Amino acid sequence: MRLLALLLRRLAWFVPTLLGLLAITFVISRVIPGDPVALVAGDLATPAQVEALRRQLGLDRPLPVQFVGYVGALLRGDMGTSLYTTRPIAEDLARRLPATIELTLVAMAFSIVVGIPLGVVSALWRNSILDHALRVVTVSGLAIASFWLGIMLQLLFAMRLGWTPLNGRLQGFPPPAVTGLYLVDSVLAWDWPAFGAALTHLALPAATLAFPALATLVRFTRAGVLDDMQSSSVLYEHAMGLPRSVIVWKYILRNALTSTVTQIGLLFGILLAGAVVTETVFDWPGIGTYAVNSIVASDYNGVMGFTVWAGAIFIVVNLLVDIAQGFIDPRERST
């Protein structure tokens, strides 16, 4: 029952947040530019053409009416037409979304699988050489510009050593689309060469994207495990005569894993923000490159479409994380 209440409370917060996001993008696209019609019409349009376009776009109506229309159109999935691809923006974004999801998921999996053990190890052997080395890595991870890291990895592994492809998602035809994720689709089609190729294409962008998230995760896990090791429950377990290995594997590690779930929302934010620039560096055909192509083409509809999608995905993920946290940690339900 309390879980249901939590669910309802989170959902009740979800709608205003989404509306708030839309209000921000509305203000950015309709109010800041001064005259968005002139922006769409271009420099060569005559005043009469601008007026006609204003009526056609409904921009002669009062702002609150326009906002309702804007939200209504978005709810119907209508984000306008891209000036850049001349296709509906919602369609463009939907087609490009699987690429971004695949990249983000692989990067997230990588940072979790590598980051948590490293964090635990560096806490258990605190102030060892390994701990110090990891500290350098985590400090760097939060200071490095991911677009630059991506370029440096390309320079080393793709251009000099030739171990990985320079950019792109796959050469030749993709495996038959089921999920849109090439790794999954190629396994489903039992096409191992395609799987290998998809994996080598993913390696550099995923590593680039994962690095800051990995650094954050190592840092938090290390702090969490150290706090845990000084907690009274662990002290009690020591006093009970439990071997260190049992305490570490059974209690400390489990706590570390649970607290990671709460970090996923944060990680996702880091990854989503990083995806925009990382995709650009690696010509990855996701929604990040779409946003950048729209910027280059001065297609403000495309940029707004991306902002709404990216923001909405982020808000939904955080909602899911909140709910998952409620299931895992009973204390969350009462707050």
Add this chain to the structure above:
Amino acid sequence: MSGAWFVLARLCRDRSALIGLVLILGLVASAVLAPVLATHPEDVYELHPAERLQPPSPAHLLGTDRMGSDVYSRLLFGARITILIGIIAVGASLLIGVPIGLVAGYYHSWVSDLLMRVSDIFLAVPQVVLAIAIAQTLGPSLPNVILALSVTYWPWFARLVYAEMRSLQNEVFVESTAALGASPFRLVVLHVLPSIASPIIVRASIGMGFTILTAAALGFLGLGPPPPTPEWGRTIAESREFLPDAWWYALAPGLAIFLTVMGFNLLGDGLRDVLDPRIRRARANRG
């Protein structure tokens, strides 16, 4: 003054904070002394097509770029832009975020809820995503980058100040000052604000690093100040078509961004340890 010396002395004893401090001093020195330190100060605007894409040499310490300009000299002048963006954007975020946090924290009404919900919405979207949208709408220029970063960073300060204000409200010194009849303004500005200065300073230092990183990303995406401004992110974007041959062209500005952001992050961490004894133990764990 003695307080500042105390903080400085403590910072110098912490190795990583000291490294941060040195890195930032290096950045400031490069920016201020750019005309003196630069070997080719005129190269910010001048082109030498005959000397384009030359590898590092005594004449050009970090080589030359696609226009034949000296990479090292442009890097130094780029430090000015970086500092300018960081200071104005973080300063503006402070000016917006701190008063909002104080007002929302002091009053217990729908105004507080509204202000905090608005800042939550900003925090609900990754900063770079909103900054891209704003910078794109306004057009690529230096003031617009700064504006986009300020508009998207203030909620961090509002959140922080709000939380601190709320937690101080039941402190004896706040209650007694209020009981003495101090006006809300006097209470908040003269009594509460100084005692929550430490976390604000720490956040500002980390915010400098974060803002500089986002600004570089905007520059890289073509939303930064237009050429010939020697902005670091744009320089990296320009260098891409000349890889792998002109590696110095891409390497140098990336390292500059890295060292700058690292400096502010390390200083922020160090300041947190020095300024807030309550969390010193926990911080020691966090490393």
